[in-house]
Amino acid sequence: MLLNSRYMNYIFNFPKMFFSPEIERRYKPFLTRQVIEYKSLVDYINYTIQSVSWPSLNVDTVSQVQRSVIKTFRNGFDMQRQMSKEIEVTFATKDSYLNYSVMRDYFEEYWALYKPGSEVWIPNLTLQLLDHYGYTTMSLHYQNVVFSGLSELELSAASNVPEFRTFTANFVCTNIETKRYYA
Secondary structure (H helix, E strand, C coil), rough: CCCCCCCCCCCEECCCCCCCHHHHHHHHHHHHCCCCCCHHHHHHHHEEEEEECCCCCCEEEEEEECCEEEEECCCCCHHHHHHHHEEEEEEEECCHHHHHHHHHHHHHHHHHCCCCCCCCECCCEEEEEEECCCCCCEEEEEEEEEEEEECCCCEEEEEEECCCCCCEEEEEEEEEEEEEEEC
């Protein structure tokens, strides 16, 4: 049996209307100067996605002592309440840290003071897992998503060696809907 050495069998893209028209307009001149032509800002950001975290599954148990023996039981809560609902999306930095600037502007715009008509949540996100033929085997639909953090970007003038740098955007959601697709 040969093991598949490719670990990129997933699809995760931000939705088309992810960025506001203001941010799209602001970065349009930068996109036109790129070597690869992108249709939109979200296409560029999706291109720079390096990895996506899988939510952990940890459930608290209940322990009870009965005649000097500790028995463990499952608790009475729904698993959805206890499941980790954090998503980490790691990006590879590109071209003058343009993608970091875009995500930082989006983060600042999202957390700006409340504006009438603004959304509380960002658009729902979907992570699809694929088999080695490219068919979807499972999809996770993150609902009611909040943009919760953006990691630091370390810049160093002491090194002039080209190196691979990344940064991470953190999201938290209210609900994760899991769909499985069986052949």
